[in-house]
Amino acid sequence: MKRKHKRLTFVAIALLLLGAAAALVLSAFEDSIVFFYSPTELAEKNVVDGRHVRIGGLVKEGSIKKGEGAVTLFEVTDLSNTIAVSFTGLLPDLFREGQGVVAEGKLKDGVFMASDVLAKHDENYMPPEVADALKKSGQWNTGGNPPAKEESAK
Amino acid sequence: MFHRFANPARFLRFAAVIQPWIAGLTVLLFAVGLYLGLLASPADYQQGETVRMMYVHVPSAWMALFCYTGMAISCGVALIWKHPLADLAAKATAPVGASFTFLALVTGSLWGKPMWGAWWVWDARLTSMLVLFFLYLGYMALNNAFDDPGRGSKASSILALVGFVNVPIIKFSVDWWNTLHQPASVVKMGGPAIHASILSPLLVMGVAFTTYYLWVLLIRIRREVTANKVRALQMRQASRGEQ
Amino acid sequence: MESLQAFWDMGGYGHFVWPAYGVVAVVLIGLFVESRRSLKSAEAELAALAPSKAEDTDDET
Numbered sequence: 001m002k003r004k005h006k007r008l009t010f011v012a013i014a015l016l017l018l019g020a021a022a023a024l025v026l027s028a029f030e031d032s033i034v035f036f037y038s039p040t041e042l043a044e045k046n047v048v049d050g051r052h053v054r055i056g057g058l059v060k061e062g063s064i065k066k067g068e069g070a071v072t073l074f075e076v077t078d079l080s081n082t083i084a085v086s087f088t089g090l091l092p093d094l095f096r097e098g099q100g101v102v103a104e105g106k107l108k109d110g111v112f113m114a115s116d117v118l119a120k121h122d123e124n125y126m127p128p129e130v131a132d133a134l135k136k137s138g139q140w141n142t143g144g145n146p147p148a149k150e151e152s153a154k
Numbered sequence: 155m156f157h158r159f160a161n162p163a164r165f166l167r168f169a170a171v172i173q174p175w176i177a178g179l180t181v182l183l184f185a186v187g188l189y190l191g192l193l194a195s196p197a198d199y200q201q202g203e204t205v206r207m208m209y210v211h212v213p214s215a216w217m218a219l220f221c222y223t224g225m226a227i228s229c230g231v232a233l234i235w236k237h238p239l240a241d242l243a244a245k246a247t248a249p250v251g252a253s254f255t256f257l258a259l260v261t262g263s264l265w266g267k268p269m270w271g272a273w274w275v276w277d278a279r280l281t282s283m284l285v286l287f288f289l290y291l292g293y294m295a296l297n298n299a300f301d302d303p304g305r306g307s308k309a310s311s312i313l314a315l316v317g318f319v320n321v322p323i324i325k326f327s328v329d330w331w332n333t334l335h336q337p338a339s340v341v342k343m344g345g346p347a348i349h350a351s352i353l354s355p356l357l358v359m360g361v362a363f364t365t366y367y368l369w370v371l372l373i374r375i376r377r378e379v380t381a382n383k384v385r386a387l388q389m390r391q392a393s394r395g396e397q
Numbered sequence: 398m399e400s401l402q403a404f405w406d407m408g409g410y411g412h413f414v415w416p417a418y419g420v421v422a423v424v425l426i427g428l429f430v431e432s433r434r435s436l437k438s439a440e441a442e443l444a445a446l447a448p449s450k451a452e453d454t455d456d457e458t
Contacts, residue, residue, distance in 0.1 A: 092271025126349035127196035203408035
């Protein structure tokens with residue numbers, strides 16, 4: 001009986017310490033764990049031209065333009081800041097206006113030159129008819145959430 | 155209740171009674187789940203038909219975490235209270251959990267390519283899930299690394315408990331950090347963000363995966379108990395032969 | 398026949414959806430078969446060692 005209790009206490013304390021250590025390590029490395037910066041974070045961090053980063057946000061409505069050849073120009077927004085993006089290549093199927101997007105590349109004279117573009121979707125799933133009905137009745141409130149973590153908090 | 159089934163002989167009798175029921179239930183649930191998921195449910199408004207991959211991807215990921223949690227608890231019970239059955243349950247769960255993790259990774263990759271535009275990205279959710287897969291493999295390797303099964307199960311139990319910190323990290327990675335993977339849809343505050351027509355096949359498949367796990371778990375525990383008996387008999391015969 | 402074609406095509410995503418279901422089927426069935434086979438072989442081993450003791454384990458799967 002005595003030894004069981006000793007083992008229980010030992011395991012419990014060890015797990016608590018381990019959890020605390022993990023929390024410390026994760027918060028220390030937060031910057032390398034985040035997959036992308038929002039346009040606001042990018043502005044705050046003063047990322048220098050030429051540094052390789054990922055940015056994420058929503059494709060601004062009405063911002064997609066076809067450039068020369070396979071170049072696509074669009075703007076990524078987190079609803080407070082916006083950044084212009086230029087990308088050459090094939091876009092993913094989910095890439096569309098108002099949808100989440102993550103672009104990988106570097107800044108050059110205020111324009112983000114993306115080498116890769118990934119689509120990010122939200123956590124909502126529904127049949128198309130339901131989405132249409134919601135939009136018609138004005139109850140649509142799920143599409144405007146930027147994928148940045150501040151806004152996705154419930 | 156706990157102590158009653160901790161006895162392997164009693165467990166074997168109990169398993170023999172419930173196993174056919176679990177087997178039948180699993181087959182039935184898979185039939186209903188596949189019918190709902192592939193035929194009777196609509197496409198998603200954004201993701202179209204690819205949403206059907208959710209019905210195998212999400213239950214796999216749930217079970218990957220569920221199995222690890224069960225395995226870590228069993229390992230804790232085995233270390234602290236020395237219940238023989240807890241050790242066997244952990245050992246029997248590991249390959250099943252590793253398989254579910256593998257499936258979550260592979261089906262996620264097949265879903266990520268058409269929707270995100272990438273087979274794989276190193277975001278917090280995907281990376282922590284890969285770590286979970288390696289934890290399962292590490293547990294199984296360590297368990298078999300010792301000549302003395304007692305030492306093997308002790309060392310691997312400690313690894314399983316240490317690795318448990320990864321489970322909350324996987325679950326909350328999508329809330330704590332910016333990730334490409336979207337936040338939780340089903341288990342979240344304010345209720346599921348999934349329409350009932352898409353949620354119901356998902357839940358049926360979730361239960362089907364759970365009963366499948368229990369079914370295979372019973373078979374694997376029975377195997378472990380039988381193998382232990384064989385080992386004990388062989389040792390007894392060997393020592394008799396020496397005299 | 399046309400609807401079967403559409404079902405197989407999955408809105409153009411058939412070559413992602415079906416492999417996903419396929420790999421799940423292969424792994425889950427494979428794991429089940431392996432588990433059962435190794436139980437049977439352990440039971441056979443036990444029966445060979447102690448025919449009388451094997452009785453309580455050879456029940457239905």
